[in-house]
Amino acid sequence: xxxxxxxxxxxxxxxxxxxxxxxxxxxxxxxxxxxxxxxxxxxxxxxxxxxxxxxxxxxxxxxxxxxxxxxxxxxxxxxxxxxxxxxxxxxxxxxxxxxxxxxxxxxxxxxxxxxxxxxxxxxxxxxxxxxxxxxxxxxxxxxxxxxxxxxxxxxxxxxxxxxxxxxxxxx
Amino acid sequence: xxxxxxxxxxxxxxxxxxxxxxxxxxxxxxxxxxxxxxxxxxxxxxxxxxxxxxxxxxxxxxxxxxxxxxxxxxxxxxxxxxxxxxxxxxxxxxxxxxxxxxxxxxxxxxxxxxxxxxxxxxxxxxxxxxxxxxxxxxxxxxxxxxxxxxxxxxxxxxxxxxxxxxxxxxxxxxxxxxxxxxxxxxxxxxxxxxxxxxxxxxxxxxxxxxxxxxxxxxxxxxxxxxxxxxxxxxxxxxxxxxxxxxxxxxxxxxxxxxxxxxxxxxxxxxxxxxxxxxxxxxxxxxxxxxxxxxxxxxxxxxxxxxxxxxxxxxxxxxxxxxxxxx
Numbered sequence: 490x491x492x493x494x495x496x497x498x499x500x501x502x503x504x505x506x507x508x509x510x511x512x513x514x515x516x517x518x519x520x521x522x523x524x525x526x527x528x529x530x531x532x533x534x535x536x537x538x539x540x541x542x543x544x545x546x547x548x549x550x551x552x553x554x555x556x557x558x559x560x561x562x563x564x565x566x567x568x569x570x571x572x573x574x575x576x577x578x579x580x581x582x583x584x585x586x587x588x589x590x591x592x593x594x595x596x597x598x599x600x601x602x603x604x605x606x607x608x609x610x611x612x613x614x615x616x617x618x619x620x621x622x623x624x625x626x627x628x629x630x631x632x633x634x635x636x637x638x639x640x641x642x643x644x645x646x647x648x649x650x651x652x653x654x655x656x657x658x659x660x
Numbered sequence: 661x662x663x664x665x666x667x668x669x670x671x672x673x674x675x676x677x678x679x680x681x682x683x684x685x686x687x688x689x690x691x692x693x694x695x696x697x698x699x700x701x702x703x704x705x706x707x708x709x710x711x712x713x714x715x716x717x718x719x720x721x722x723x724x725x726x727x728x729x730x731x732x733x734x735x736x737x738x739x740x741x742x743x744x745x746x747x748x749x750x751x752x753x754x755x756x757x758x759x760x761x762x763x764x765x766x767x768x769x770x771x772x773x774x775x776x777x778x779x780x781x782x783x784x785x786x787x788x789x790x791x792x793x794x795x796x797x798x799x800x801x802x803x804x805x806x807x808x809x810x811x812x813x814x815x816x817x818x819x820x821x822x823x824x825x826x827x828x829x830x831x832x833x834x835x836x837x838x839x840x841x842x843x844x845x846x847x848x849x850x851x852x853x854x855x856x857x858x859x860x861x862x863x864x865x866x867x868x869x870x871x872x873x874x875x876x877x878x879x880x881x882x883x884x885x886x887x888x889x890x891x892x893x894x895x896x897x898x899x900x901x902x903x904x905x906x907x908x909x910x911x912x913x914x915x916x917x918x919x920x921x922x923x924x925x926x927x928x929x930x931x932x933x934x935x936x937x938x939x940x941x942x943x944x945x946x947x948x949x950x951x952x953x954x955x956x957x958x959x960x961x962x963x964x965x966x967x968x969x970x971x972x973x974x975x976x977x978x979x980x981x982x983x984x985x986x
Contacts, residue, residue, distance in 0.1 A: 585944045
């Protein structure tokens with residue numbers, strides 16, 4: 490049985506901010522690894538919100554964008570190892586989508602470490618623990634993603650102009 | 661004045677193509693003019709903003725606003741027309757989802773000004789003069805509209821009742837939409853006035869789309885002379901048909917060019933680019949990372965391809981500009 494962790498995975502930031510990571514785990518491998526980590530009483534960073542999907546191939550790229558747009562600081566996708574997919578090819582689809590999605594997210598200015606795809610089998614509870622801990626530490630170092638712009642802030646960019654406003658002219 | 665319903669047209673951040681589209685109604689425009697009074701149309705008629713301001717709120721039956729919202733002036737006009745109109749219609753891709761102007765959301769105002777007024781090869785601006793919202797000039801004050809950091813679709817500025825998509829909307833769907841509005845039998849607010857199915861479903865080349873479509877290499881239109889009878893995706897061309905709403909009469913396909921997605925997604929899709937990305941990636945015929953990445957290099961501008969008309973209306977709306985806190 491793995492050693493329980495006494496210390497948190499990464500120290501909290503000065504203002505106590507903790508990253509929120511949305512995790513999509515496949516029903517047949519990674520979710521079972523998370524289950525095993527739990528029954529093995531492993532301790533790891535509590536920052537993931539796990540959503541169980543039947544297959545990593547079910548993770549629509551829209552889910553990832555939606556999570557980020559609603560305030561997630563990172564997204565983790567967990568699936569079966571290549572060749573082990575319960576549905577033959579779902580994880581390969583996930584991999585191809587992930588490679589292309591990465592390129593899109595980079596163009597959106599989103600750091601590489603905020604989105605991660607990992608193959609974690611039902612037996613690899615320790616890998617799950619390490620991946621989550623590492624990702625939480627990396628995202629913590631990056632800080633909040635702040636991608637969800639509230640509607641009232643969409644029109645930002647005029648503040649400096651307003652300061653320079655000449656009398657009698659409204660911006 | 662007779663009691664014909666009043667209609668207004670306005671343009672915001674757009675190219676003028678949507679105005680052309682109205683004129684493209686050809687003789688059908690005479691039917692429109694016979695049925696309505698056009699009370700405001702800056703591109704064609706000499707009515708002023710003050711004329712609109714003088715109208716009673718809600719006295720215009722429908723305002724057709726094209727173009728995205730980039731400046732304070734456009735925002736002000738959109739809000740004014742909203743107030744004066746019973747029905748506000750987002751006309752064309754830019755008003756619908758941001759359109760081409762919204763690709764500027766990959767930059768911010770500072771970067772755009774820097775490029776446009778300083779660094780381009782054809783710019784001569786030794787004093788580094790930048791646009792100002794107000795500048796004293798000969799004892800007077802000269803003003804310009806404010807320029808927002810982010811381009812918005814019309815419905816991100818004010819409430820929109822209906823959408824007529826397209827870059828530009830085709831005469832058929834414009835005529836259909838006008839007919840619908842005049843009939844008084846209005847669809848639920850928020851409706852996009854075109855069929856709610858993907859373009860592929862009515863594509864004349866649908867028969868030639870393989871059941872299991874596999875793409876080995878992406879091609880750009882200039883790299884190949886496409887076969888005129890075969891599914892363009894099956895030929896490696898990035899056709900947006902799977903993630904794009906139909907209604908255009910597949911004009912681009914008829915011209916042997918892939919769909920670029922100007923009608924936006926169907927109502928079941930929230931983010932057209934992500935949906936298309938998903939479809940394209942699943943068709944790719946590779947399983948190892950290196951081969952996948954090599955094939956993806958065949959898409960040199962993924963955002964410009966997948967979000968060509970829809971960046972403002974997408975889930976993330978713009979490139980992240982705020983500096984990251986440590």
